[in-house]
Amino acid sequence: MNNNNFLDKNILLIDDSKTILMFLASVLKKEGYTNLHSALSAKKAYSILKNKKINLILLDVVMPDIDGVQACQSIRNTPETAHIPIIMVTGDDSDETLKKSFDAGADDFTTKPINFMNLNTRIKSVLSHKEKDLQILNQTRYTAMNDMIDTLAHQWRQPLAAISAAVLDIEIAYELDELTPENMKSHLKNINNYTQDLSKTIDEFRSLSKVESKAKEVNINKLLSYTMKIISSTYMSQNISLEVKEQTNLKPIFAYPNELVRVLLSFFQNTQEAFSKVNKDSKKTVQIKTRQDNFYTTISIKDNAGGISKENLLKVFDPYFSTKKEKNGKGLGLYSSKQAIEEHMGGKISIFSKNNTTEVMIQLKMSEQKRLQKEGI
Numbered sequence: 001m002n003n004n005n006f007l008d009k010n011i012l013l014i015d016d017s018k019t020i021l022m023f024l025a026s027v028l029k030k031e032g033y034t035n036l037h038s039a040l041s042a043k044k045a046y047s048i049l050k051n052k053k054i055n056l057i058l059l060d061v062v063m064p065d066i067d068g069v070q071a072c073q074s075i076r077n078t079p080e081t082a083h084i085p086i087i088m089v090t091g092d093d094s095d096e097t098l099k100k101s102f103d104a105g106a107d108d109f110t111t112k113p114i115n116f117m118n119l120n121t122r123i124k125s126v127l128s129h130k131e132k133d134l135q136i137l138n139q140t141r142y143t144a145m146n147d148m149i150d151t152l153a154h155q156w157r158q159p160l161a162a163i164s165a166a167v168l169d170i171e172i173a174y175e176l177d178e179l180t181p182e183n184m185k186s187h188l189k190n191i192n193n194y195t196q197d198l199s200k201t202i203d204e205f206r207s208l209s210k211v212e213s214k215a216k217e218v219n220i221n222k223l224l225s226y227t228m229k230i231i232s233s234t235y236m237s238q239n240i241s242l243e244v245k246e247q248t249n250l251k252p253i254f255a256y257p258n259e260l261v262r263v264l265l266s267f268f269q270n271t272q273e274a275f276s277k278v279n280k281d282s283k284k285t286v287q288i289k290t291r292q293d294n295f296y297t298t299i300s301i302k303d304n305a306g307g308i309s310k311e312n313l314l315k316v317f318d319p320y321f322s323t324k325k326e327k328n329g330k331g332l333g334l335y336s337s338k339q340a341i342e343e344h345m346g347g348k349i350s351i352f353s354k355n356n357t358t359e360v361m362i363q364l365k366m367s368e369q370k371r372l373q374k375e376g377i
């Protein structure tokens with residue numbers, strides 16, 4: 001990637017010193033960066049982030065009121081800003097500050113007095129990593145679309161067969177001179193219902209493939225039922241039973257619903273692919289549970305499809321790690337799910353495997369969101 005492609009990126013500079021802000025802006029301008037924005041406090045930065053699409057943040061650590069580490073955490077925990085790369089800029093290069101910054105979700109770190117060569121290299125490296133992530137994301141969307149088309153084809157099969165059977169019935173009854181008006185009416189009504197079903201599924205799939213620009217309040221149980229409806233016919237045809245245990249009083253969480261459905265579908269797809277390798281006679285079960293505690297809404301999806309070896313378990317979130325040579329697995333499902341949940345929605349994703357089971361767990365926060373909204377993000 002040509003580094004000059006980054007020069008028009010929106011960079012937000014946050015520092016409580018006007019002199020440092022001016023210095024940073026002037027050196028970056030000299031380097032050719034054209035879209036620079038400055039904020040003297042985290043609060044001011046939050047309001048810029050609300051109104052502007054920012055591609056990179058340079059964030060001072062020591063600031064009054066909300067310091068850089070807290071600001072970094074808030075930005076990471078907010079779905080709309082969670083994906084923005086952050087480079088911490090600080091005079092304090094102690095191990096403790098370094099650890100705190102990375103724990104809060106910073107991508108990189110540079111020290112004051114600012115060495116411009118060093119900063120510029122870091123900016124380009126962070127932006128280029130982001131660009132690569134985006135390319136992988138696009139590739140994943142393409143694979144996810146292919147999987148969805150398979151599911152759609154499966155869902156269409158039954159109503160299409162029913163329409164075709166109704167047409168055949170009409171034809172035979174007509175040829176035998178047995179076609180009564182009631183008979184005709186009833187067939188036409190059924191055909192009409194089936195075509196409406198087909199049109200509804202296609203609309204649902206179209207909206208699912210859309211990339212959303214804003215996070216929304218989501219009812220997790222409803223979203224899960226919707227996702228299960230999509231996979232139910234495929235699961236039924238493969239004798240996979242779904243066991244659902246939902247906690248009823250879940251707090252609404254802030255997320256991107258279509259993206260979340262795509263993530264869940266990729267887990268269900270993995271489970272189904274794992275079952276295709278196990279003994280046909282074994283009982284295939286997927287347990288879906290939701291749970292609420294003070295901090296998190298948790299979704300757990302657990303299958304008994306054989307499990308994952310200890311060695312592979314360490315690699316499943318790596319991009320391009322796949323054990324599915326036969327189906328030409330890209331190895332992007334779990335990687336991009338992690339990006340979506342952790343970087344885009346400020347949540348957590350984990351995977352466990354014991355005996356012959358695999359459990360994927362997603363945790364999403366609402367309470368934090370409310371706190372941030374109060375803070376003004």
Ligand SMILES: Nc1ncnc2c1ncn2[C@@H]1O[C@H](COP(=O)(O)OP(=O)(O)OP(=O)(O)O)[C@@H](O)[C@H]1O
Nearest residue numbers: 270271274316322323324329330331332333334358
């Ligand atoms: N439920 C599961 N049971 C057993 N193994 C699993 C399960 N989920 C994931 N894995 C393992 O993790 C690997 C990575 O999964 P991931 O979804 O990232 O990629 P993939 O399914 O191989 O390819 P893609 O999703 O890009 O089509 C899989 O190849 C498989 O070995």
Ligand SMILES: [Mg+2]
Nearest residue numbers: 266270333334
């Ligand atoms: Mg997969």
